[in-house]
Amino acid sequence: MDLIAGLHTFIRVVETGSFSGVARESNSSQSAVTRQIAQLEEHFDVRLFHRTTRKLSLTDEGQALVSRARHLLEEAEGLEDTFGKNGGSPTGLVRIGMPVGAALLLVPDFTGLMRQHPGLMVEIVVNEQPDDLVAERLDLALRLGQSADTSLVSRAVGTLQSAPVAAPAYLERYGAPEHPSDLARHTCIIHDMGPDSTHWIFGGANGSVDVEVTSAFRSNNSLVVRQAALAGYGIALLGDALTIHDIRAGRLYRLLPDYTARKRQAFIVYPSRRHLAQRTRVVIDFMVEEFRRLEMRLRDGREWGENESTWLV
Numbered sequence: 397m398d399l400i401a402g403l404h405t406f407i408r409v410v411e412t413g414s415f416s417g418v419a420r421e422s423n424s425s426q427s428a429v430t431r432q433i434a435q436l437e438e439h440f441d442v443r444l445f446h447r448t449t450r451k452l453s454l455t456d457e458g459q460a461l462v463s464r465a466r467h468l469l470e471e472a473e474g475l476e477d478t479f480g481k482n483g484g485s486p487t488g489l490v491r492i493g494m495p496v497g498a499a500l501l502l503v504p505d506f507t508g509l510m511r512q513h514p515g516l517m518v519e520i521v522v523n524e525q526p527d528d529l530v531a532e533r534l535d536l537a538l539r540l541g542q543s544a545d546t547s548l549v550s551r552a553v554g555t556l557q558s559a560p561v562a563a564p565a566y567l568e569r570y571g572a573p574e575h576p577s578d579l580a581r582h583t584c585i586i587h588d589m590g591p592d593s594t595h596w597i598f599g600g601a602n603g604s605v606d607v608e609v610t611s612a613f614r615s616n617n618s619l620v621v622r623q624a625a626l627a628g629y630g631i632a633l634l635g636d637a638l639t640i641h642d643i644r645a646g647r648l649y650r651l652l653p654d655y656t657a658r659k660r661q662a663f664i665v666y667p668s669r670r671h672l673a674q675r676t677r678v679v680i681d682f683m684v685e686e687f688r689r690l691e692m693r694l695r696d697g698r699e700w701g702e703n704e705s706t707w708l709v
Contacts, residue, residue, distance in 0.1 A: 565628030
């Protein structure tokens, strides 16, 4: 039997808790996955899973195999990276989870990275909420804010800022807020990221201002919120990375220039520093450098268009 393939299937069954789920993601049949596990059990002469119609759980032997199988698979990936047919050039697939705004900005740069390394493949999994790296089979993820999962390595890559924005059509009808408290009387658009999504906090010369906003329209997708703002529905609080081109083009205007909205630190998170595949290291180093350039572009954008991009009340 192919021991490496069998161990990979075993680990994915453990991570997903499902034979059928592994079959779907590998584009094979459930019977083929079952057969691989059976061959693995026969090879080691142990039972790896307790199976019932409703539940799948590891035996003691299966539990003992998990960490050693992961270690062996990491070593195999390292050997392939070092001695594979591409002679040290990064090859294979890297799955990355990230919010939509970051994905839109980084996609053009990723295409350049893949032209530089023809054997490298990148799959971007867009999710506005934090990803489960194991369940989603992600090699790494970009997260806003420090991860609560202490088992992950977190590498800070930059600080992203948000600002309230609105389209000219809305501002011509209703005017612009002069103070954050004025937002309570305006039509706002909520980017729903959790229970604090309706609390917009601003820093100013006299301290912070916490405004509770309401809206008849909300979405958990920042692109949908941006589209509603572009349509002139109301005021949205969005990251500069997502709106800078709209502001430069005059499609949106940055509001309340004397106040600073929320800032969130961006982190790249990944499971382990040990046995990190070359392709993953290359992508991490690339993203660190791109975020350094992105911060510079955003800073220059904010300074470049102070008068042109800010609606004057």
